[in-house]
Amino acid sequence: MMRILLVGNPNVGKSALFSRITGTHIIASNYPGTTVGFTKGFLKLGEDQVQVIDVPGTYTLEPISKAEEVAVEMLKDGDLVIDVVDATNLERNLNLTLQLLKRQIPVIVALNMWDDTHHRGININVGKLEELLGVPVAPTVAVTGQGIKGLIGRLPEAKVPKTTYSGSDERWARIGDIVKQVQSLSHHHHTWYEHLEDASNDHIGGIFIALLVLSASFWFIRFVGEGIISYIAEPLFEWLWTPLLMKLSLVLDSGGFWHNILIGKLINGQIDYSQSFGLLSTGFYIPLGAVLPYIVSFYLVLGMLEDVGYLPRLAILMDTLMHKLGLHGYAIIPTILGFGCNVPGIMATRILESRKERFIAATLISIGIPCAALQAMIIGLVGQHGGQYVAMVYGSLFVSWLIIGFILNHAVRGFSPEILVEIPPYRLPLLRIIAEKLWLRVHGFIKEALPVVLGTVLVINILYAMGIFNSIANVAAPVLTNLLGLPKETIVALVVGFLRKDVAIGMLAPLALTAKQLVVSATVLAMFFPCAATFVILARELGARDTLKAAGIMIAAALTMGGLQNLIL
Amino acid sequence: MAMYPGEQIPLRQMNIGQTGTVIRILGGRGLMLRLEALDIRPGKKVTKISSTFLRGPVTLRVDNTQVAVGFGMANKIIVKIDQFLPGNFAGR
Ligand SMILES: Nc1nc2c(ncn2[C@@H]2O[C@H](COP(=O)(O)OP(=O)(O)OP(=O)(O)O)[C@@H](O)[C@H]2O)c(=O)[nH]1
Ligand SMILES: [Mg+2]
Numbered sequence: 080m081m082r083i084l085l086v087g088n089p090n091v092g093k094s095a096l097f098s099r100i101t102g103t104h105i106i107a108s109n110y111p112g113t114t115v116g117f118t119k120g121f122l123k124l125g126e127d128q129v130q131v132i133d134v135p136g137t138y139t140l141e142p143i144s145k146a147e148e149v150a151v152e153m154l155k156d157g158d159l160v161i162d163v164v165d166a167t168n169l170e171r172n173l174n175l176t177l178q179l180l181k182r183q184i185p186v187i188v189a190l191n192m193w194d195d196t197h198h199r200g201i202n203i204n205v206g207k208l209e210e211l212l213g214v215p216v217a218p219t220v221a222v223t224g225q226g227i228k229g230l231i232g233r234l235p236e237a238k239v240p241k242t243t244y245s246g247s248d249e250r251w252a253r254i255g256d257i258v259k260q261v262q263s264l265s266h267h268h269h270t271w272y273e274h275l276e277d278a279s280n281d282h283i284g285g286i287f288i289a290l291l292v293l294s295a296s297f298w299f300i301r302f303v304g305e306g307i308i309s310y311i312a313e314p315l316f317e318w319l320w321t322p323l324l325m326k327l328s329l330v331l332d333s334g335g336f337w338h339n340i341l342i343g344k345l346i347n348g349q350i351d352y353s354q355s356f357g358l359l360s361t362g363f364y365i366p367l368g369a370v371l372p373y374i375v376s377f378y379l380v381l382g383m384l385e386d387v388g389y390l391p392r393l394a395i396l397m398d399t400l401m402h403k404l405g406l407h408g409y410a411i412i413p414t415i416l417g418f419g420c421n422v423p424g425i426m427a428t429r430i431l432e433s434r435k436e437r438f439i440a441a442t443l444i445s446i447g448i449p450c451a452a453l454q455a456m457i458i459g460l461v462g463q464h465g466g467q468y469v470a471m472v473y474g475s476l477f478v479s480w481l482i483i484g485f486i487l488n489h490a491v492r493g494f495s496p497e498i499l500v501e502i503p504p505y506r507l508p509l510l511r512i513i514a515e516k517l518w519l520r521v522h523g524f525i526k527e528a529l530p531v532v533l534g535t536v537l538v539i540n541i542l543y544a545m546g547i548f549n550s551i552a553n554v555a556a557p558v559l560t561n562l563l564g565l566p567k568e569t570i571v572a573l574v575v576g577f578l579r580k581d582v583a584i585g586m587l588a589p590l591a592l593t594a595k596q597l598v599v600s601a602t603v604l605a606m607f608f609p610c611a612a613t614f615v616i617l618a619r620e621l622g623a624r625d626t627l628k629a630a631g632i633m634i635a636a637a638l639t640m641g642g643l644q645n646l647i648l
Numbered sequence: 649m650a651m652y653p654g655e656q657i658p659l660r661q662m663n664i665g666q667t668g669t670v671i672r673i674l675g676g677r678g679l680m681l682r683l684e685a686l687d688i689r690p691g692k693k694v695t696k697i698s699s700t701f702l703r704g705p706v707t708l709r710v711d712n713t714q715v716a717v718g719f720g721m722a723n724k725i726i727v728k729i730d731q732f733l734p735g736n737f738a739g740r
Contacts, residue, residue, distance in 0.1 A: 143681075168712050171687040171711070285698075395716045399702045496718075498718045499716070499717050501714070502713075504714075
């Protein structure tokens with residue numbers, strides 16, 4: 080099957096174009112480095128089905144980061160390249176174009192962000208550009224779909240032109256020549272968001288805006304999350320699901336094997352979603368009733384921050400601090416993604432250049448960054464005793480993150496380069512794009528997390544029935560009680576934490592722990608080991624040796640922090 | 649600290665709002681290539697937009713793009729000042 084590659088500089092709209100062309104939606108965000116792996120999709124071209132592949136962005140064919148390596152590697156197996164060019168940055172983008180034209184692979188240029196050229200007073204003579212490059216050029220607006228038909232219609236015209244230049248000096252001279260012939264600039268007025276760009280560059284203004292943005296985000300996530308829980312999730316469970324389950328309970332004679340598996344224990348003759356622990360009761364309630372509302376609110380806010388283009392600006396403000404941890408400011412982006420789910424967070428560490436940075440960033444995410452599912456449960460359970468206890472958990476995680484990063488910076492060999500990154504313009508995202516992206520992530524959560532949660536609850540019930548937890552509990556008792564001050568039953572939650580952390584926190588609910596014990600156990604659970612899905616990704620990204628190292632650090636850090644909390648609180 | 653037209657200084661020392669032409673890049677080929685990828689190379693005009701406290705990154709504008717470069721790198725990019733704009737009165 081023919082393979083079409085989408086190649087171009089970072090943040091020019093390759094992924095947005097991919098979603099449009101193939102109908103397979105993938106994440107596109109307004110910062111360079113969104114895509115770190117490749118995605119395949121299909122397109123019907125006349126009679127034939129062809130494969131379309133979205134590739135990470137790269138500035139040149141001499142890769143610097145791991146994500147760029149992926150891009151250049153892909154080029155070897157393509158049959159045709161759609162070179163996606165940001166029309167508002169013609170010169171820099173043509174550098175890659177000219178490099179592509181020297182490869183023996185047919186090229187067609189998509190002149191994307193065409194809508195932005197008007198706002199910015201940039202006029203490009205498309206016909207002339209086509210003539211000078213020797214390949215077809217089609218203007219496109221990936222977010223609205225404008226020009227896509229034209230692009231696809233001209234795919235068969237893609238060709239390998241005769242391009243002769245030697246060395247980069249000659250290449251730049253050629254580019255300068257082309258730009259001079261095809262582009263003219265007219266005056267344009269500053270838009271209000273260009274003024275905002277200036278304000279967030281000023282560093283006092285920048286800090287002020289960052290504090291405002293972060294606290295507003297936090298408040299909004301909680302407000303929307305709690306709103307969905309109290310006005311949608313809880314009523315649905317209470318008025319719809321509970322009566323159904325109670326009927327089922329009667330059918331199952333209120334007890335017995337199947338009743339235990341499906342519905343779990345009845346508490347005073349009633350279903351208690353935090354204690355029953357059946358597949359259909361707690362197994363559904365944790366992911367859909369407690370966690371999903373926070374997934375929705377978190378990804379709604381993240382999607383807006385991403386598409387507005389705020390994250391790279393935050394990265395610059397954080398740069399000095401991150402250098403103390405052996406990272407540079409851009410590492411804040413994988414970290415923020417980690418607050419949603421550690422898996423994409425750790426994948427995104429590919430945008431960092433050195434091995435040392437990737438190891439530190441991935442380890443720190445696994446230890447100190449609680450995912451949205453875990454956070455929702457911590458807020459739900461620990462928060463019952465008061466906000467100060469939730470703050471203690473977050474504070475402990477933050478301190479661990481800082482200290483471990485500081486130690487790793489000195490202990491891990493290798494180098495940590497400085498930040499060098501393009502800052503995209505602020506953009507006002509289309510509501511439809513925000514909604515599509517939110518749906519993509521919520522759907523991903525339901526599809527991937529729900530089965531694992533149900534499986535975990537099932538395993539718990541089986542292990543209970545077999546009495547296995549009792550024997551583990553007795554073995555682990557000395558560490559738990561002496562070091563952490565927790566009852567030995569909490570081992571059950573720790574064991575389950577290997578699979579899913581939200582369920583693990585859920586298992587603390589029936590144990591009647593004190594507020595202090597909840598703080599200790601939630602912190603240890605967050606830190607001691609990544610969940611199974613994260614562990615798999617960690618092993619894939621870091622390799623077996625480094626993953627073992629990271630795991631050792633996690634366990635040591637969790638026990639140290641838990642022990643300290645037990646002493647101090 | 650006012651810079652005069654024609655003076656050659658590291659990018660880091662430029663005033664905010666000042667424009668200059670990149671003359672050369674100190675340091676190895678690796679750094680040259682990384683900067684060249686972002687269209688920062690000898691002969692390009694760059695405008696400094698901001699700097700960050702505590703030896704943080706310096707932001708500059710190259711054509712239509714803003715680029716943040718680390719403090720150390722900003723010290724290795726030597727520019728020739730184009731126009732005279734006294735210190736903090738520099739326009740944006
Ligand atoms: N105004 C406008 N915005 C666009 C257009 N195409 C994409 N965008 C937006 O530009 C941003 C970058 O798009 P992506 O598709 O993530 O870019 P990419 O090339 O895949 O980026 P990387 O994966 O980081 O290399 C997103 O916020 C898009 O919504 C366009 O034609 N016009
Ligand atoms: Mg992409």
